[in-house]
Amino acid sequence: MIRTKRWRAPLAGVFALALLASACGDSKDDSSSGTETTEATAKSGGEFIDGAQLVADNLTSYDPGLVQTLDESQVTTAVYDGLTDFDFTDKVNPVLKGDGAERFEPNADATVWTFTLKKDLEFSNGDPVLPSSYKFAWERNARAGFASPYGYLINFVKDGASLQEEGSTVTTLDSIVADDTALTLTVTLESANADFAAIVTHPFFGPLPQTLVEANLDDWGTTAMVGNGPFKMAAAANETEVVLVPNDKWDGNVEGDTKPKLDKLTFKIQKDPESAYTDFESGNLMSATIPSGKYSQALADHNNTVSSGTLGVYYFQFGFVNNPQLSDEVRDNSLLRKAISTAIDREQINAKVYENSRTLPTGVVMPGIPGYKADLCEFCSFDLEKAKGLMEDWKADGGTIDGPITINFNTGGGHEDVVSIVQENLKAIGIESTTDPISEKYFGTMADGGCRFCRAGWYADYPTYGNFSYDLFSTDSVGGNNNGSFSDPKYDELLASAQAETDDAKRAELYQEAESYLLNDKMAVVPFNWYTGDQVYADNVTGYDQPPLGLILWEKVGLK
Amino acid sequence: MTSPTNAADSLLEVAAPSRSLRSDAWRRFRTNKLAMFGLFLVVLLMLIGIFGPYLVQDPQAQERLLFKTGPDATHWFGTDQVGRDVFARVVHGIRLSLFIGFLVTLLETTVGIALGAIAGWYGGWTDGVIMRIVDVLLALPYVLIAFALAAVFGYGVLPVVVTLVITSWLTTARVVRAGFLQAKVFDYVEAARAIGVPTRRIIVRHMLPNIIQPVLVLIAVGIGGAVLAESALSFLGVGVQEPTASLGLMIARSRSFFADAPGLLFFPGAAIVITVLGFLLIGDGLRDALDVRGDV
Amino acid sequence: MLAFTVRRLFSLLVVIWGAVTLVFYLYYALPGDPAEIMAGGNNRNPDPAVVANIGAKYGLDDPIIVQYGRYMWGVVTWDFGESFKDGKPVTDIIAERTPASLRLATWAMALEASLGIFLGVLSAKRKGSLADSATTIGAAVVSAVPVFVLAFLFQQVTGVYANTHDWPSWARLPVQGIGPNQWYLFVVPSVEQFRYLIQPAIVLATVSTVVVARLQRTTMLETQKSDFVRTARAKGLSEGQITRRHTLRNALIPVVTFIGIDFGTLITAAILTETVFNWPGLGSRLVTALDGRDLPVLVGLTTVVVLIYGLVNLAVDLSYGWLDPRVRQSSRGAS
Secondary structure, eight states: OEESSOOOOOSOOOOOOTHHHHHTSOOOOOGGGOOSSOSSSTTOOOEEEEOSSOBGGGOSOOOTTTOOBHHHHHHHHHHOOOSEEEEOSSTTSOEEEESSEEEEEEOTTSSEEEEEEOTTOBOTTSOBOOHHHHHHHHHHHHOGGGOOTTGGGGGGBTTHHHHHSTTOOOOOOTTEEEETTTTEEEEEBSSOOTTHHHHTTSGGGSOOOHHHHHTTTTTGGGSOOOOSSSEEESSOOOSSEEEEEEOTTOOOOTTSOOSOSOSEEEEEOBSOHHHHHHHHHTTSOSEEEOOTTOHHHHHHHSEEOTTOEEEEEEEEEEOOSSOTTTSSSSSOOHHHHHHHHHHOOHHHHHHHHHTTOSBOOSSSSOTTSTTOOTTOOSSOSOOHHHHHHHHHHHHHTTOOOOSOEEEEEESSTTHHHHHHHHHHHHHHTTOOEEEEEEOSSHHHHIIIIIOSEEEEEEEOSSSOGGGGTHHHHSGGGBTTTBTTOOOOHHHHHHHHHHHHOOSHHHHHHHHHHHHHIIIIISOOEEEEEEEEOOEEEOTTEESOOOOTTSOOOGGGOEEO | OOOHHHHHHHHHHHTSOOTTHHHHHHHHHHHOHHHHHHHHHHHHHHHHHHHHHHHSOOTTOBOSSOOSOOOOSSOTTOBOTTSBBHHHHHHHHHHHHHHHHHHHHHHHHHHHHHHHHHHHHHOHHHHHHHHHHHHHHHHSOHHHHHHHHHHHHOSSHHHHHHHHHHHHHHHHHHHHHHHHHHHHTSHHHHHHHHHTOOHHHHIIIIIHHHHHHHHHHHHHHHHHHHHHHHHHHHHHTOSSOTTSOOHHHHHHHHGGGTTTOTHHHHHHHHHHHHHHHHHHHHHHHHHHHHOTTOOO | OHHHHHHHHHHHHHHHHHHHHHHHIIIIISSSOHHHHHHTOTTSOOOHHHHHHHHHHTTTTSOHHHHHHHHHHHHHTTOOOBOTTTOOBHHHHHHHHHHHHHHHHHHHHHHHHHHHHHHHHHHHHTTTSHHHHHHHHHHHHHHHSOHHHHHHHHHIIIIIIHHHTTOOGGGOOOOSSOTTOOEETTTEEOHHHHHHHHHHHHHHHHHHHHHHHHHHHHHHHHHHTSHHHHHHHHHTOOHHHHIIIIIHHHHHHHHHHHHHHTHHHHHHHHHHHHHHHTOOSHHHHHHHHHHTTOHHHHHHHHHHHHHHHHHHHHHHHHHHHHHOHHHHHHTTTOO
């Protein structure tokens, strides 16, 4: 998921926090504990007012076909469940399990996947959740005219690209077969993909109530959407808040939770993390993101999630179109890019902006992703002498800088300070720079060709290597999540062979080779740090945690 | 050259309000403690703004692992969130604010006097058109204009200066116009016109002195207003950008670090307050000093 | 009086037309390609396909005169299209946001008028005393503090500090938002609502309270020296009676006029105040639209703001003209 700070994972929460199980096992009314709620059970009920998830500038739509940011996903994944989901009870070794699907199996060479749905599942309004609900949703989300930022995901499905072509009249795919009587969904893929069952955890591949959505095909997100997740929308989202209430037709998650604890979940839309944090400290919100510069104070004064490891990376990407200064359009500038990456003082940035709460990266992909290899990148740590040497080499090769380079970033979230430090770092190797702060539609603008040296952040959609390669740097993802529009046939080839490889060990090697090419040859991406948790929550809140994918399992959150 | 009309005009001048107003006014100003304090502040700030930047550290240089520290021997106002010397940044910020304040006021006063004089002197259609333009510009918040110009010129000092000039000349023009309307009907002015004194001379020698008082006050207050407006625009993100040291920008960023490092708000904030206060006190002092209507 | 009103109305229309046209010029004609600006701004090379789409959708390819005609027609028929950001009809946004701004502005003006006049009267009566100097200095300092700094400091004290130091709940105020949005008779807030209203209103009022106070002081002092007051004193009326019956009423006229004129400054200050306090009014929404280059919303909101400004000025002019017959005469020549 792309995000200003956090990337959304389409996974429908695979949290396996055991807290819930122990907290509200029985519904015996323990009146001696002086519960402040009027519900039957102690430790359940109440309203949670969140101030951490939704920042106004990051919100466009909660529609599962359109969600792009982590902010939006927090709401969408509370309202929708998918075919499969990851169980993160063991945070380092997540297990993919069936959520809406009872079983899911590939054929011998992973070119056809069959999902068998659980019986009698319903949407919150009583409509049944059927294979056709999924087929309808996928085809509706993938329509070219709908312009979903994750539209490229349909390319995994055979002939999926035909839906995505501009001006296409194709509306349905024969490669998706929905048998509502047998409750099976059979998907033929464009090419072998052993990770497909993980990929369908993304909300893009969730189900939609066909009759209702057909009446409102494009604007479904502006209504009080009906879904099959732990919560349902109490009303359509508006500019100030989103209100959710428990969905009594929910069938539970993959970690064993069967019922949300809260009576009401209100997301208050914030202008920026600073004002949200102030509001949290004033007692008006029950959670907030820790703004840059407040880590030590937040850690000392409040409950927080900073020690949670997450699968996210904060990075800058070089623009590869319209960017002759830094790209390879006119001449090979990889030495310059390597010099820049080596000149960036990541420790300084981590110390000043994040108070050492983040992890320094050794590549794009981090521990927790199957296939992770330590110290993969040769140019990702700060070394001023090495950087200067690379600059000399580049100049000797004929490289010249004809003016300041532009650094793009989205405003808020402490990025201004990161960029200030980067500017000084660049000065140290003789590069002048100007800043280009953008406050709205940042990612769209970058993806459309505006990126020069642009900031980005990515939370895993699902814990696979492919999510950090195909979704971010492949040619297919140009115009989507590939902010720098990096496109290289050799890289695409390496990815394709990795994706088709069914042997886990071999697949890991191929992905590592691809990332090594991306970083050590082309230096298209400069990782800055790996995310950790960054939220505070009120003292009377239980079950609040940021899992590795960043999506909070709201069904586990409760009030004491 | 002394034409007969000019000679006659000089005699008429004797009947006009005298220039001894100047020395009277200065005396009154000098004895006004608050006004002198304001003058002191402004002179001090100007010295800081002009010479300060040559004497302080580099406002962009970042200490590698020292940041949000309090005032100490090396960094008199401490360091900011990325390790830059706050004192140096405040000094540079003062220079920028004063520069913009003076530049804007110089330009807007010129435009304001010119257009106000034309409107007041010629009256009729010309006056009507100019006043309509003033009304239209007054109706729009300057933020709107600033963003539009920023989209065209890019962020920075230019859209801020142009915006503030466009929106500030209006009050000056109105005041000058009012002064001209008033003075046009003075006996000696009508007499001068009657005997054929050239317009230019009438305006310069008879009309302009009439408006000097209110315009001087407007200038003083206007510089302070321009400093405040520039800080507001920087705060909104239209204006100079990081890493340039601007007081408004420093304040905008400081909110995040208020708990750890309140100095990041207070030092630039105090600089703005002192700057604006100085000009305000001078303006008030001028108003009192130049007011000929007696014992108020 | 009628002719006066008609003249004023006509002036108002001209001003509104002028302002709205100026906005068109600034945002549609001046930039090289408004479609590019809406797509992502200058120098960022937005996707030409996206730019073309926007151009087609908003008719930005047509000749400028056609665009202007369409634009003015939209203004006149009160149809500003939809927000470029989220597709919401601009008229809906206007309907949602205007009441909040009006309520805030009304309260700020009430505060600034009452406090300003009170302080002014106090200073005038005790001219030269400590209270007078203190008021002058205090007023000057407060008006020198940028609005957004003041707003932030309020938030820190009544919000954060109050919470961490466990102040009683009545002393703790919310730091952002509008809260329950409960109002009676449009401007009277419920008790809970008042807690959300009071800080932004005070902050907004500080911008001009000092000027009102100073103006009030000056005009009162001048009026006190005038003939009719001397006569009243000679007749043996007490100071209090003089103040109440004569001085105050006559001194109010310029101050009331000022408050009306100052409305423009209030609007700009409201933009900043609403932003810091996250008060969902026209001002904060305008900044979002400006940041995001959301032209339809920008045009719509600006028109509303200009309209409100014009109507307030008209009301002030008319009441002033009614109060002081001399004004009606003098307005004939020039304005």
